Amino acid sequence: MEKGYRIAVVGATGAVGTKMIEMLEETTLPIESIKLLASKRSAGKTRIFNGVTLTIEELVPDSFNDVDIALFSAGGGISKIYAPEAVKRGAVVVDNTSYFRMDKEVPLVVPEVNPAALKRHKGIIANPNCSTIQMMVALEPIRKEAGLNRIIVSTYQAVSGAGAKAVEELKREAKEFLAGKSKDELDPQILPAGSDKKHYSIAFNALPQIDVFAEDDYTYEEWKMINETHKIMEDDAIKVAATCVRIPVVSGHSESVYIETKKEMSPQAVKDLLAKSPGVTLEDDPSQQIYPQALNSVDKKDTFVGRIRRDLDVKTGLHMWVVSDNLLKGAAWNSVQIAETLHEMDLVRVPK
Numbered sequence: 001m002e003k004g005y006r007i008a009v010v011g012a013t014g015a016v017g018t019k020m021i022e023m024l025e026e027t028t029l030p031i032e033s034i035k036l037l038a039s040k041r042s043a044g045k046t047r048i049f050n051g052v053t054l055t056i057e058e059l060v061p062d063s064f065n066d067v068d069i070a071l072f073s074a075g076g077g078i079s080k081i082y083a084p085e086a087v088k089r090g091a092v093v094v095d096n097t098s099y100f101r102m103d104k105e106v107p108l109v110v111p112e113v114n115p116a117a118l119k120r121h122k123g124i125i126a127n128p129n130c131s132t133i134q135m136m137v138a139l140e141p142i143r144k145e146a147g148l149n150r151i152i153v154s155t156y157q158a159v160s161g162a163g164a165k166a167v168e169e170l171k172r173e174a175k176e177f178l179a180g181k182s183k184d185e186l187d188p189q190i191l192p193a194g195s196d197k198k199h200y201s202i203a204f205n206a207l208p209q210i211d212v213f214a215e216d217d218y219t220y221e222e223w224k225m226i227n228e229t230h231k232i233m234e235d236d237a238i239k240v241a242a243t244c245v246r247i248p249v250v251s252g253h254s255e256s257v258y259i260e261t262k263k264e265m266s267p268q269a270v271k272d273l274l275a276k277s278p279g280v281t282l283e284d285d286p287s288q289q290i291y292p293q294a295l296n297s298v299d300k301k302d303t304f305v306g307r308i309r310r311d312l313d314v315k316t317g318l319h320m321w322v323v324s325d326n327l328l329k330g331a332a333w334n335s336v337q338i339a340e341t342l343h344e345m346d347l348v349r350v351p352k
């Protein structure tokens with residue numbers, strides 16, 4: 001690619017779309033042009049890209065006539081309709097929604113973990129769920145070294161994962177609560193899940209529901225972590241259980257991860273391994289109170305791992321604390337990194 005790629009961001013005004021634009025400002029990808037797409041409501045608004053003012057356009061099928069790579073983050077319904085339209089017009093789609101993730105024809109990729117899956121793409125590549133991505137970055141080096149029998153994860157997820165409006169909801173509720181309103185006067189409209197029947201306050205709260213409930217009383221978010229782990233690690237035998245919890249943090253998902261490996265590995269060996277693993281920053285020194293924190297992860301591309309310690313009862317059991325910026329590695333950065341990897345592997349084309 002001599003001149004560079006023509007890139008579109010779908011959902012350019014959203015929590016993730018805004019971060020995609022920032023990641024594209026920093027990318028090593030050669031860029032010829034950037035097109036910002038959103039709903040009719042946003043058409044005509046402007047955004048600065050590397051000092052240049054760009055005007056947001058309304059998303060229509062023909063938006064993709066002159067696009068090589070389209071990054072989607074405008075909700076599953078939009079991806080369902082417009083991703084195939086983009087591919088039809090010759091664009092390779094990196095989709096941040098859950099819509100295509102479990103489609104057998106669609107690679108689900110974390111570049112540090114399974115870049116080879118990109119070779120099978122037919123035009124659409126799915127970006128995994130934010131909580132899954134950071135867990136995969138932390139666990140893949142351990143899986144390669146010692147095998148993995150079981151994962152039990154509890155998440156502490158930030159509100160920005162539910163979109164820009166959910167962040168506004170948290171801030172409004174927090175202000176109102178501190179100004180003296182009671183919890184029953186906060187009038188939540190979005191969380192825990194915009195499409196569900198009831199809404200609960202997130203300010204000063206913890207909600208054990210992310211997305212709506214599905215089979216066996218697990219939420220979809222929990223099923224995403226289970227199914228996507230199997231697909232990315234290409235191993236359905238790994239036992240996975242997840243409990244996903246929303247907490248009143250703006251950005252940065254935290255996870256308490258318990259694993260059982262096939263071969264015993266000491267906590268020190270895990271630390272040494274993760275210290276040199278791609279995309280991981282080890283922050284683990286209890287004597288100095290060093291461990292990953294959500295606030296410190298914001299605007300960083302890495303996944304931070306700490307509190308690595310052996311289970312007291314199971315010989316092959318290990319506990320750890322895994323933190324990453326859900327809008328970056330969990331979404332925008334992973335998507336742009338997929339585009340960079342496609343470029344490096346000469347795969348930015350829709351196969352005939």
Ligand code: A2P
Nearest residue numbers: 011012013014015038039041042059074163164
């Ligand atoms: P808009 O701001 O014009 O509504 P978030 O995940 O933060 O909620 O953001 C959702 C993103 O998806 C926004 O950029 C939003 O644009 C975009 N979006 C929502 N509905 C549509 C639509 N019908 N067509 C195009 N973009 C849409």
